Amino acid sequence: MSSYPALLPYPTLPYPTLPALPYPTLPTLPYPTLPYPTLPALPYPALSALPYPTLPYSTLVHPRAHPTANPTIQKDSP
Incomplete structure (x- = not known):
């Protein structure tokens, strides 16, 4: 029991096998x-x-910022 956590602190079997399968199948x-x-x-x-x-x-x-953009609205401005 004490030798298992010392050798494998976390499971590494499913991680390297799962991503290795779908990547080569994508370009095919x-x-x-x-x-x-x-x-x-x-x-x-x-x-x-x-x-x-x-x-x-x-x-x-806004027409007051640029009077030449819309001269029709410029008449209503004071």
Whole structure:
């Protein structure tokens, strides 16, 4: 009884065997990287190709901070 905790303070059998099995099986799947690189590669260049990349951000600022952003609201301001 005293020799067991001195040699094995904690069980080490299930830990090295369990993670060693699923890792080599992941790259053997028939679809490892097909859907992942194709889906995110399409929307990113389309966003940068939009004709108004920064227009909505400048209009969200308060008109008093930027009077040229929306001159129609500037008439109501004192």
